[in-house]
Amino acid sequence: xxxxxxxxxxxxxxxxxxxxxxxxxxxxxxxxxxxxxxxxxxxxxxxxxxxxxxxxxxxxxxxxxxxxxxxxxxxxxxxxxxxxxxxxxxxxxxxxxxxxxxxxxxxxxxxxxxxxxxxxxxxxxxxxxxxxxxxxxxxxxxxxxxxxxxxxxxxxxxxxxxxxxxxxxxxxxxxxxxxxxxxxxxxxxxxxxxxxxxxxxxxxxxxxxxxxxxxxxxxxxxxxxxxxxxxxxxxxxxxxxxxxxxxxxxxxxxxxxxxxxxxxxxxxxxxxxxxxxxxxxxxxxxxxxxxxxxxxxxxxxxxxxxxxxxxxxxxxxxxxxxxxxxxxxxxxxxxxxxxxxxxxxxxxxxxxxxxxxxxxxxxxxxxxxxxxxxxxxxxxxxxxxxxxxxxxxxxxxxxxxxxxxxxxxxxxxxxxxx
Numbered sequence: 001x002x003x004x005x006x007x008x009x010x011x012x013x014x015x016x017x018x019x020x021x022x023x024x025x026x027x028x029x030x031x032x033x034x035x036x037x038x039x040x041x042x043x044x045x046x047x048x049x050x051x052x053x054x055x056x057x058x059x060x061x062x063x064x065x066x067x068x069x070x071x072x073x074x075x076x077x078x079x080x081x082x083x084x085x086x087x088x089x090x091x092x093x094x095x096x097x098x099x100x101x102x103x104x105x106x107x108x109x110x111x112x113x114x115x116x117x118x119x120x121x122x123x124x125x126x127x128x129x130x131x132x133x134x135x136x137x138x139x140x141x142x143x144x145x146x147x148x149x150x151x152x153x154x155x156x157x158x159x160x161x162x163x164x165x166x167x168x169x170x171x172x173x174x175x176x177x178x179x180x181x182x183x184x185x186x187x188x189x190x191x192x193x194x195x196x197x198x199x200x201x202x203x204x205x206x207x208x209x210x211x212x213x214x215x216x217x218x219x220x221x222x223x224x225x226x227x228x229x230x231x232x233x234x235x236x237x238x239x240x241x242x243x244x245x246x247x248x249x250x251x252x253x254x255x256x257x258x259x260x261x262x263x264x265x266x267x268x269x270x271x272x273x274x275x276x277x278x279x280x281x282x283x284x285x286x287x288x289x290x291x292x293x294x295x296x297x298x299x300x301x302x303x304x305x306x307x308x309x310x311x312x313x314x315x316x317x318x319x320x321x322x323x324x325x326x327x328x329x330x331x332x333x334x335x336x337x338x339x340x341x342x343x344x345x346x347x348x349x350x351x352x353x354x355x356x357x358x359x360x361x362x363x364x365x366x367x368x369x370x371x372x373x374x375x376x377x378x379x380x381x382x383x384x385x386x387x388x389x390x391x392x393x394x395x396x397x398x399x400x401x402x403x404x405x406x407x408x409x410x411x412x413x414x415x416x417x418x
Contacts, residue, residue, distance in 0.1 A: 241361065
């Protein structure tokens with residue numbers, strides 16, 4: 001109990017933990033053992049979500065399913081007799097064989113939902129998107145695919161002793177199988193914006209695995225339509241990372257292209273950095289971004305100098321209500337001239353950039369593979385190195401970060417005469 005006048009604090013979102021206390025001569029029933037099981041399960045879920053977090057641990061990739069030979073037989077004119085979902089009562093003719101459907105496959109894997117339940121997909125499964133989609137959401141060509149923890153009773157068993165309140169001894173299920181349910185929706189799922197996933201309860205227990213765009217219900221799903229970057233990697237927090245820049249790391253630009261990229265003579269130009277989530281605008285301060293020029297030349301004669309720059313987006317003079325931003329633009333504000341053979345080194349001190357939860361941006365530029373935002377001088381340029389198109393997780397595109405948070409984002413490009 002609290003003293004009168006003591007400030008009231010929020011309660012930890014967990015049920016009371018009461019374990020069975022045995023004593024000699026105790027009478028135990030099924031309810032007692034069920035509560036004991038629930039005690040251990042709740043302790044396990046509590047440790048999982050508070051110490052480790054939740055999300056996809058491994059596997060659970062969403063892949064296209066190739067067309068079957070018996071799928072969607074065409075009519076004599078080469079077209080299917082009915083649209084998906086149209087029956088003979090609606091004016092169509094039901095084909096004799098299986099209709100061609102948009103299908104995907106979820107590979108085997110393991111995940112943990114936001115309540116701490118382990119979701120295991122052992123053999124994978126194939127999903128008919130049209131059948132799995134709720135009927136009132138079928139007016140869309142973009143769907144999201146996910147899985148949700150579920151349970152079902154199995155193995156019917158006849159009781160040895162009759163229930164005192166029952167006339168006959170009916171069979172009861174002796175075991176509970178922990179399984180999963182596939183969820184498909186045409187409405188964009190909400191994002192978990194909680195800063196602390198341990199103490200507060202989650203509202204959405206579905207683990208979303210992929211978004212599929214431009215779905216044609218009569219055509220197989222192509223790999224380029226499946227976007228798995230919507231899934232949450234396993235962990236307590238989802239770090240904010242750098243998802244795009246408007247220059248190509250390690251690329252060589254002409255002097256004019258470099259000036260256009262840096263915004264030297266164009267107020268609409270500048271280096272653009274984009275984030276996966278909101279970043280606090282008040283952390284975009286002088287010194288967070290630094291441009292260093294290493295002059296071309298051989299030996300020790302090459303010198304180094306710092307290029308003056310400033311943030312232009314978000315507007316530093318904007319209202320205080322613009323508290324967060326998803327990207328910034330940083331342009332050169334001095335008149336130094338680049339020369340043939342120079343290298344421009346770009347440094348973003350990500351540890352000083354804070355997200356909505358006041359955590360540092362995870363900024364390590366792993367492999368130099370952050371995608372390019374195609375603007376200005378980057379329109380005609382492309383990566384010359386095609387290796388490692390996907391990060392080690394197998395889920396692209398690449399972003400910054402190692403999961404540790406903070407660190408420094410480093411990148412550079414070279415300058416030539418023409």
